[in-house]
Amino acid sequence: MSNQQAVLRIPEVAPELKEVEVVPEAVVAGDHPTVLAMADSLSTMGISVTLIHPYKEIEEIVAHMRGLMEADEEVSKKYAFLCEKVAANKSIKVMSEATVDDVSGWWGNFSVGILQKGTSVTLKTSGIAVAYKGNPVLPEAFSAEGIKSFSDFLAQFDMRKGALKEATNPAKRVAFVLDVDGRDEKWASVTALRFGAYLKGFGSQVYILCRDFKVSVDDMEREYRLAREAGILIFKYRDYPRIEGKRIIFQDASAVSEKAPLDVVLDDVDAIVIQEKVVPSKGQEEFLGWLKIPQEGGFVGPNNPQFIGRTPKKGVVVAGDTWYPEYPTDGYVTALSAAAELYKWIGRGTYQVDIQRVAEVDPSKCATCLTCYRICPHDSIRIERYGERNVYITKGEKEGATWEAARVKVETCNGCGLCASECPAKAIQLVYYPDLEVLEFLEKT
Amino acid sequence: MGRNNPKIVAFCCEESGMPAYEHALSLGLELPDDLKVVALPCGGKAETGYIMKALDEGADAVMIFACYEGNCKYVRGNIRAEKRVNYLKERLEKIGLNPERIAFCPVAPASGVRFAELVRQEVEMLREDA
Incomplete structure (x- = not known):
């Protein structure tokens, strides 16, 4: 083995520039x-x-x-x-x-x-x-349990420093329940930690229940460490916690193996803050x-x-x-x-756009099936009228009528070739890298 | 088709597969000489036609090196490539060929080791299969 592989590189075509105002x-x-x-x-x-x-x-x-x-x-x-x-x-x-x-x-x-x-x-x-x-809504997992509105619980949407302070005055036990809908969102971890630290200052006992705790915001690593040292308890649960009145029951994901699940019970929790789902x-x-x-x-x-x-x-x-x-x-x-x-x-x-590194439609082959229009990630394909005849469909047979075909907008095309690879009629080719080059290279493999 | 030197065609995404291949070369990792590398602007450009042409022309396996999900520069080219590969595998099975002859391999641009490892695994699989 001497690492002498045959390699076909993307051809470097001299750019052809078009000015766009x-x-x-x-x-x-x-x-x-x-x-x-x-x-x-x-x-x-x-x-x-x-x-x-x-x-x-x-x-x-x-x-x-x-x-x-x-x-x-x-x-x-x-x-x-x-x-x-x-x-x-x-x-x-x-x-x-x-x-x-x-x-x-x-x-x-x-x-x-x-x-x-x-x-x-x-x-x-x-x-x-x-x-x-x-818009914030209650996660589905909780609405299934008969919890209808935010008023039953203290959702983070309604959470103001004042409101939470009032709800936990004198010092009480507060639990933050995060990531219930399975999406891990950074803002929830950060908010829970900041509010938790704030309440901890008044002597409350703070629990944070989550699937994944994210603190990759400026300064948060330090605040996380300080919060842990101050005694905020952070649990990772496996299934989403069950809430029965003032009691929360969940399975600790870090402490037990799957074969021997261990229910952790938090009793007498005075305030439960549920992370809302943003839709x-x-x-x-x-x-x-x-x-x-x-x-x-x-x-x-x-x-x-x-x-x-x-x-x-x-x-x-x-x-x-x-x-x-x-x-x-x-x-x-x-x-x-x-x-x-x-x-x-x-x-x-003024911008200069390279019109070589784009895809091009052959209108005589296009069947207007809209596959490319659907697939293009940059939304740069539209169906436009050409003067030539379309092979597959017969639209506008009246006098002086034109034929419709897909057209690539060169200003916004990035030349990824997704449209070319999906086109059922093989009507789209990359201008700088036509199919023929690849197929010739593959011959007698 | 040599029993010991299977021929492999690798379609490499310009953003991940090609840098990984070049990284493998720069590390001096062993890659079979019967490997044909085709650079494509995106993994999603590996058309059905290309893959079938490669198999038709005598390749023992076709590998598509694209980006991991969520990393595609063109948003969902890698997802399209994977779906296409799964579809082709079904077709291969129907006509009585080993579906493992087409492989979709997500790689990171700086993972030459992974690239070489995936090619080595494919070669081994083909040798056992032969």
């Missing part, structure tokens, strides 16, 4: 506080921003933020300051009491339908930044659907973990709960990186 303007929409961070950041970069929010006054964006944001005074202050800054910024056009009704188009040429006080307006824009708020709002699901952005459970984040705030669709960035439910400090960072990502695509004015 992009006007530096963006629409920032949504009801999550991070829209303020994105609008402010984009405006600082010299992009003309239109901010669309559903409230009467811009201050309400911050007033309506999720309960967990109040966990951190620093974050609250930061967002309040941002709100003032955006309100004072004359170059940001604010549309209040408005919601996004429809979105279509591509990078550099989006059209955003806006519903404002009953009238609909259409805006042309180059880029879109969106941050919607999710995407209707507007968010619609928005992602309109732009064909791949989502998992209604969020963009888990599908796309490498690039924070980025979507596969060029010119669209997301933050807030549209990205993923996050701890507020993390959410702020996501918003800033989303804004920076959008600047990359709309801030420079």
